[in-house]
Amino acid sequence: MLNINTVAEIEFELREEIGQEGRNSQVFRSYDQALDAELVVKRVPKNSVADANALFNEARTLYKSSHPYVVPINYACQDNDFIYLAMPYFPNGSLAQLMSQRFLTVREIIRFVCQFVSGLHNIHSKGLIHFDIKPDNILLSHRDEALLSDFGLAKHTNSLGLARPNQMYVKQLPPECFAANEYTTAFDVYQVGLTLYRMCVGSETFNQQFMNFVVAGNLERPQFEAALRNEVFPNRTAYPEHIPDKIKQTISKCLKPSPDDRFKSVLEITNALSSIDEKLLDWQFELNGNQKKWSKKFDGAIKYIAVENGNSIAKRVPSAGRETNINQYCINNIGTRDLKRFFKI
């Protein structure tokens, strides 16, 4: 057939590979000469699917979802063998990378959730379901804002508000996946809850819980399914002590086994997180072997409490001068209630 479109050339230099997204695509840093810009290019081989045109779906979804909290797309193009999606380069990396370095404070958790959930609200209002919300798919802007990314599984809903992803990753499965094959936006609500959970307990704890269901490299599917249905996985009692009850309750509601029992809209999630006790927002949690430690800056000083084998040491460390014990909180067999009182000093 005669092609009446104008076909033009785009020229970019593929630099180092910075990650592999899924089995079929590679991600490179690249330099676009016409724009004089450093970009990230995702490259997908055309032979990976029957209809190469469908590979542009992710680009189309991203273009349609233009929003301050959704990763923008600069352009999409193709050559004989590949299609390419060009996006801005985010040197601060992903939320997953940040979470692998340290625990997040409650303030960071709420701020990140409010940001990427705003982006998600936008895509839901355009009749799309994301289907793959997890810390790896949330990128951090140069202002450290959480941007929703990777729309490779996103799908348009039908007139009943249902859609079905082409594939799913078992670690993020909501319980309804074992009973139905079409899903509503409640699927994303579940995954927001799971992401929020991972931000609270850390990826390592979450992954350990998941690995309990993997025996000799295989998922124990019946046990895993039962654990999801019975609200046993993820473990709702594994939170560090500084996580406020409001966040735990919000997560539990997102993770309800029945989609009807979850928040009806993602905006309700951020509404539920909108007023948290200011005193709990800035504790930095650390886990060093058996020792749990929480620290926070107060005018010109740091206060911390460290708990090991049930015994606690609490100190005030001024920026200059001697550190002092906070005797009231140097306790043998310290309880959760004492810790919660300490977080409110």
Place this chain on the structure above:
Amino acid sequence: MRTIGIRVSPSEVTFSIYDTNENAIINIEEIAIPNALSMPEKLKYVRCNILDILREYDVEKAGVRLSEPSARSVNIDRVQIEGVIQEAFASSALNNYYYGAISTIAAKNNIERRRIKPLVRGQEDYEIIENWHELTEKEREAVLTATGAMNA
């Protein structure tokens, strides 16, 4: 046509969606403003969400109820949030919008100024919505702002 009316407070933004064809309020909701965000980020958060809501409901006309210019104590945070909402209107695909205090809202609704207070307090019924007396004052102001937007 759908319109929106918005009433701001420092901790939440209440909005109401009015359908002129059905002469009915189809939604009253709020955007709670997270206290974990800094003020500039709160403003950005409100702005993004308002723009999404305008699109989500296909809103054509809008109004925002502003603080009374004669109020004895003005809440700075509230005024700033009212400011970004006006900016969001100006950046949106709306056909028209208005902004003003109670007297402007009364005029847009063709209601006498003196009737507005009893309406907001729920002492008088507003025929457009059944459970008028069950709403909060902020919700009633948002509804009146939305119905007034029809004449924006």
